[in-house]
Amino acid sequence: MAILWILLAQASVTDESSEPKPVQLEPLSNWEIVQKPYGCAVRRSFGAFDKPTTIELRRDEPNSGGFDIAITSAEFDLRDSSFQATLLPDGIEYRPPLPGKERSSTGSIWTVWPHNIQEASKRGITGDEWDRYMAEDGPENFRRRVKTLEIQDLFSEDLVLPIGAISKPRRQLEHCYENVMVANGMPREDAINDSRPVELRNSRKLLRSLLPSLPPVYFERIKQKKQVSVSFAVFLDADAQPTRCRLTTVPRYSQLEKAGCDKLIKNGRYRFKRNEERRPAMIQAGYLYREDIGFITTGG
Numbered sequence: 395m396a397i398l399w400i401l402l403a404q405a406s407v408t409d410e411s412s413e414p415k416p417v418q419l420e421p422l423s424n425w426e427i428v429q430k431p432y433g434c435a436v437r438r439s440f441g442a443f444d445k446p447t448t449i450e451l452r453r454d455e456p457n458s459g460g461f462d463i464a465i466t467s468a469e470f471d472l473r474d475s476s477f478q479a480t481l482l483p484d485g486i487e488y489r490p491p492l493p494g495k496e497r498s499s500t501g502s503i504w505t506v507w508p509h510n511i512q513e514a515s516k517r518g519i520t521g522d523e524w525d526r527y528m529a530e531d532g533p534e535n536f537r538r539r540v541k542t543l544e545i546q547d548l549f550s551e552d553l554v555l556p557i558g559a560i561s562k563p564r565r566q567l568e569h570c571y572e573n574v575m576v577a578n579g580m581p582r583e584d585a586i587n588d589s590r591p592v593e594l595r596n597s598r599k600l601l602r603s604l605l606p607s608l609p610p611v612y613f614e615r616i617k618q619k620k621q622v623s624v625s626f627a628v629f630l631d632a633d634a635q636p637t638r639c640r641l642t643t644v645p646r647y648s649q650l651e652k653a654g655c656d657k658l659i660k661n662g663r664y665r666f667k668r669n670e671e672r673r674p675a676m677i678q679a680g681y682l683y684r685e686d687i688g689f690i691t692t693g694g
Contacts, residue, residue: 416552434570445469470549477548494645579674591670607653625680
């Protein structure tokens with residue numbers, strides 16, 4: 395019997411040692427700001443110079459503190475499976491339910507998902523405990539402590555990226571997006587304060603007419619009582635006439651973006667709110683489903 399236990403122990407050690415370990419890629423660059431017509435990214439590359447793995451923190455709408463995470467790799471093959479992304483130490487193990495796939499002009503395929511920057515120990519806290527956590531600037535303290543982003547099951551190898559603290563890149567995104575709104579004609583004060591001087595008068599009617607264009611996966615998620623968020627950003631000139639439109643939520647379905655922006659530009663009825671001076675502006679409109687509030691239209 396003793397020999398049997400020894401053999402079993404040896405087999406266990408062999409199995410553990412044969413498990414593939416994640417590949418840690420060393421940084422090739424510092425964070426770099428990339429300003430685009432509709433949004434911003436801060437980008438950093440890792441691994442081999444000739445086959446880099448690149449991560450971006452992206453911001454395509456002026457929601458408070460929000461951003462998307464995107465990654466592409468010239469070295470590792472993509473897997474067609476659910477994957478996990480974890481910010482360590484202390485972050486939650488997060489499997490994005492609806493990641494997006496985007497092909498760049500150079501042919502690179504980016505995987506994109508909305509960030510879920512939460513401390514594992516703080517998940518589910520409510521009431522006074524949540525108020526104390528926010529009053530003590532808990533989210534920012536967590537962002538300062540981040541050391542690595544671990545990616546499992548997305549590529550042919552699991553990866554560890556030593557991205558470092560993300561507090562500074564997040565601030566860079568905020569400043570960059572202010573510049574995007576200014577580049578679209580908005581006064582800097584409006585960009586900084588996220589002012590919305592314009593309203594969409596026929597928001598509910600227009601958004602209801604767009605419902606048939608929503609991808610079926612959204613209705614499936616609603617049936618399962620899982621959160622759904624869809625948001626468009628519309629830029630307007632000083633006469634409240636739309637000039638540009640963008641679907642800002644991930645996944646960025648091209649057909650949904652076209653259908654939604656066509657309606658928002660051609661059929662939207664925009665006007666300045668009472669006592670607001672005429673000036674270039676931006677407005678958001680979309681949908682939100684949560685089990686506690688149901689399905690509602692947003693923005694406008």
